Amino acid sequence: MAVLFDLAAADGRRFSPHCWRTRMALAHKNLPCEARATRFTEIAFIADGHQKTVPVLDDDGKIVGDSWAIAEYLENTYPDKPSLFGGASGRALTLFVQDWAIATLHIGLINLIVLDIFLSLSPADKEYFRTSREKRFGRPLEEVQAGREERLPAFRQSLQPLRMLLSGQEWIGGEGPLYADYTVFAPFQWARLVSNFPLLEEDDIIRAWFERCLDLYDGLGRKAQMAG
Amino acid sequence: MAVLFDLAAADGRRFSPHCWRTRMALAHKNLPCEARATRFTEIAFIADGHQKTVPVLDDDGKIVGDSWAIAEYLENTYPDKPSLFGGASGRALTLFVQDWAIATLHIGLINLIVLDIFLSLSPADKEYFRTSREKRFGRPLEEVQAGREERLPAFRQSLQPLRMLLSGQEWIGGEGPLYADYTVFAPFQWARLVSNFPLLEEDDIIRAWFERCLDLYDGLGRKAQMAG
Numbered sequence: 001m002a003v004l005f006d007l008a009a010a011d012g013r014r015f016s017p018h019c020w021r022t023r024m025a026l027a028h029k030n031l032p033c034e035a036r037a038t039r040f041t042e043i044a045f046i047a048d049g050h051q052k053t054v055p056v057l058d059d060d061g062k063i064v065g066d067s068w069a070i071a072e073y074l075e076n077t078y079p080d081k082p083s084l085f086g087g088a089s090g091r092a093l094t095l096f097v098q099d100w101a102i103a104t105l106h107i108g109l110i111n112l113i114v115l116d117i118f119l120s121l122s123p124a125d126k127e128y129f130r131t132s133r134e135k136r137f138g139r140p141l142e143e144v145q146a147g148r149e150e151r152l153p154a155f156r157q158s159l160q161p162l163r164m165l166l167s168g169q170e171w172i173g174g175e176g177p178l179y180a181d182y183t184v185f186a187p188f189q190w191a192r193l194v195s196n197f198p199l200l201e202e203d204d205i206i207r208a209w210f211e212r213c214l215d216l217y218d219g220l221g222r223k224a225q226m227a228g
Numbered sequence: 229m230a231v232l233f234d235l236a237a238a239d240g241r242r243f244s245p246h247c248w249r250t251r252m253a254l255a256h257k258n259l260p261c262e263a264r265a266t267r268f269t270e271i272a273f274i275a276d277g278h279q280k281t282v283p284v285l286d287d288d289g290k291i292v293g294d295s296w297a298i299a300e301y302l303e304n305t306y307p308d309k310p311s312l313f314g315g316a317s318g319r320a321l322t323l324f325v326q327d328w329a330i331a332t333l334h335i336g337l338i339n340l341i342v343l344d345i346f347l348s349l350s351p352a353d354k355e356y357f358r359t360s361r362e363k364r365f366g367r368p369l370e371e372v373q374a375g376r377e378e379r380l381p382a383f384r385q386s387l388q389p390l391r392m393l394l395s396g397q398e399w400i401g402g403e404g405p406l407y408a409d410y411t412v413f414a415p416f417q418w419a420r421l422v423s424n425f426p427l428l429e430e431d432d433i434i435r436a437w438f439e440r441c442l443d444l445y446d447g448l449g450r451k452a453q454m455a456g
Contacts, residue, residue, distance in 0.1 A: 086318060092402025096400060104389070161330075162327075164330070178317055
């Protein structure tokens with residue numbers, strides 16, 4: 001069985017958005033895997049020791065890192081399983097959705113929940129995370145997250161293209177979920193697992209889509225432990 | 229030959245982003261058309277008189293309005309011609325690109341160039357445009373456009389997903405242009421045709437892609453008259 005090296009918080013919670021992309025992709029392809037708990041500070045010890053980030057997939061000895069590379073590997077290696085992209089054009093357009101998710105959601109969310117992420121980590125990871133992230137932001141994590149209520153309306157507004165799309169179709173992929181759905185689901189799942197901050201309005205159409213995503217594959221996403 | 233009712237400025241310039249989507253889609257399908265100059269105030273007289281917006285396509289008596297409906301009509305009616313979407317998944321994902329283009333580009337651009345658009349219109353259209361747009365904005369067009377230099381950095385930042393995508397592939401559609409390219413090209417072409425305001429930095433990768441789009445189909449986009 002394939003092994004997915006999966007980022008884990010102090011209590012075992014699997015919160016990494018990049019890893020969630022891969023977990024959903026493996027489930028979409030109907031490929032069972034062991035999602036092995038990995039701390040930030042354990043990444044250097046995976047397989048050949050050359051991996052710098054998770055997820056890392058060990059598919060019966062074939063080692064693949066980086067969530068997009070893994071998605072391409074799965075699509076090419078298992079072409080008879082359900083497609084993640086829906087063809088070459090779908091693959092190209094999925095990259096646009098992913099770039100949007102990274103530019104809008106990852107960056108938008110980190111500014112809203114970075115301290116919540118920190119608080120969920122194991123002691124060794126806390127030190128690594130605070131040091132690396134404060135270097136990136138140039139200020140304490142507490143300051144990055146401060147005043148988030150005032151920044152929430154702009155974040156919600158930035159989701160408008162997704163809201164427009166989902167007003168006309170159930171999934172980003174159209175009739176059924178595709179990797180494009182997982183790539184947007186993943187950062188929302190990240191936030192759900194480390195933070196209680198209410199990102200979306202109760203009646204936001206994106207919420208209903210997110211609930212549908214949580215239900216996929218026997219509730220794979222929903223079973224993941226939430227922020228307490 | 230098909231007739232495309234195409235929005236025209238006072239001097240005949242064809243600036244409507246919605247019409248540009250359709251012109252590029254027709255060229256992609258290798259379908260010749262007469263792009264007939266139509267003023268805002270002439271829309272009510274097209275065909276059966278039930279059309280409220282342009283583009284409107286008259287394909288040998290079959291009347292189709294709305295750029296997305298026209299794209300779907302062309303894809304379904306001419307399946308043996310080059311595909312606009314690349315399959316069902318591509319169609320669904322193209323809608324996300326279009327929703328992003330509308331939420332980010334149309335709304336971002338109108339706030340930067342609305343007065344430039346007004347100034348390009350014919351006298352009768354000027355009155356219609358000012359009245360309808362000032363009602364929508366709740367203030368004079370001059371005020372909407374004022375201070376645009378200060379708002380330019382945020383607009384440029386909002387294009388980051390497109391920039392990320394184009395750093396790895398030539399076209400939004402991947403190896404070649406698809407409707408997804410045209411749906412993003414169209415609002416940039418709109419701006420090019422009515423305004424001299426420098427929207428993008430000289431070395432922005434989006435510029436190189438836009439130039440490639442202008443070259444498509446014997447320079448269809450490039451031949452269109454620019455803002456003087």
